[in-house]
Amino acid sequence: MAKHNAAPAACEPYPRPLCTVDVIILTLLDATLQVLLVQREDAPGEPFPGRWALPGGIVDTQHDRSLEDCARRKLLDKTGVVAPHLEQIGSWGDAVRDPRGWSTTHVYLALLPAATLHPRRGGNAADLRWFPLEPPAGGPALPPLAFDHARLLGAGLARLRGKAEYTSLPIYLLPQTFTLSELQAVFQVVLGRSLEKKAFRTRILASGLVEELDEMKETSRRPARLYRRKTDEGLHYFPRALESHGGSVGPS
Amino acid sequence: MAKHNAAPAACEPYPRPLCTVDVIILTLLDATLQVLLVQREDAPGEPFPGRWALPGGIVDTQHDRSLEDCARRKLLDKTGVVAPHLEQIGSWGDAVRDPRGWSTTHVYLALLPAATLHPRRGGNAADLRWFPLEPPAGGPALPPLAFDHARLLGAGLARLRGKAEYTSLPIYLLPQTFTLSELQAVFQVVLGRSLEKKAFRTRILASGLVEELDEMKETSRRPARLYRRKTDEGLHYFPRALESHGGSVGPS
């Protein structure tokens, strides 16, 4: 074991870059996409003190069994929950993105329902906060982010929005039980445009993604049927994209 | 510069993992998808001596400006050409995939036309060879690969095949000029099934991806119109996937 993590061998003339993982944790709060950010420590030697950043950090080769394991750990650490969706977005590595030198980051996207968050661990500590991605008029804008995290967040959002055009991905922003109107609202928030109700419902019901429950959601108006996301179904690829992608411009 | 690549700081109690890049270089030769592999050195301390592996290796933090830059360098090094398509597939990192210890690899997929390869640098050295992915009956099968490269190659192929269902990706396996029959053949090889001629041609021509040339390709039969891939068009997302994905099973 000690041998495994020995210093670079003679055949390895280059210094190893710093290896980190960052997690884009998204949820839906107040009918808005929100991202969980942490405020960086104000300690000597720490880059970007006081700045907001994606949760993440250096891979712990003693305890993390893999990159994905590291991402899961950081997610659990910040939210206290296991996200129903976690995927790798990509990796970025160069000499300038971290002032400490050549570094790599492995970026993951986690989607989770806001309802599952504990009030305390769900991101309400002083150094941990949810930020709306499209702040209401006059509301708080996203702060400047540490490192190249704005770019990483952009890539994660592009992935989510791109996949929302032809997969069921945004379903993971909801609890397992929901109404079709709620699901449509989630897609609309992610895509930033409204969708046609009948077409949307047909699309979802034909997909076999959800099962009808006997219960209804009681609201102030007409009650709505509840559906449950089938756990054994993975991400669904619809046979068609939702709308023209404006020609040849596709998702990332 | 020297400071940037200094040893891990005190705030970094974990040994840094080995950082590598591997490139899946695919082309179409003899109407078959082929992957370029290198035979590993038989030197002391080198893992998997004599085994075939994806081209790649340790990131050179002195010369590689970024991970992608490193992939481009390795590609140029092995093939002598700049591939018309290079994308990141993903990253894998854990303690066991490399016997030397905790390591990460950043996997890229390169697609290129066989015609552009120089006969010498195109992969004909003793330790560099093209291997057909679906060998003709009785032909040479893919050898066992070093490290977890079989898994990495599988992920690259899944990406190519998945995207072939709803994007123009396989077009990069051809030279810039081709006939529609040739293009259809490429898609068929990638997808492993035959496609309907009329639908395929309509799909391509409606996409605006190609422009008609005045020239014809003279063959032994009726000459075929030549088309040229427009360089300013990127990857095209078709409005529909080619066929049912067998329910909810989608591309990676």
Added chain:
DNA sequence: TCAATAGTGTCTCTCAGACACTATCAA
């Protein structure tokens, strides 16, 4: 009764699949 939200009926349009048909070359 009305306002609001849930949910349906039905037409149109686009585009992939099927498949038979014509066109153009060499031998």
Added chain:
DNA sequence: TTGATAGTGTCTGAGAGACACTATTGA
């Protein structure tokens, strides 16, 4: 002429968009 490959005409069907319609609740 035939064989082979290039390329077209045209019908079908799935599924997204549009939009008007009905249904069910609280106030």
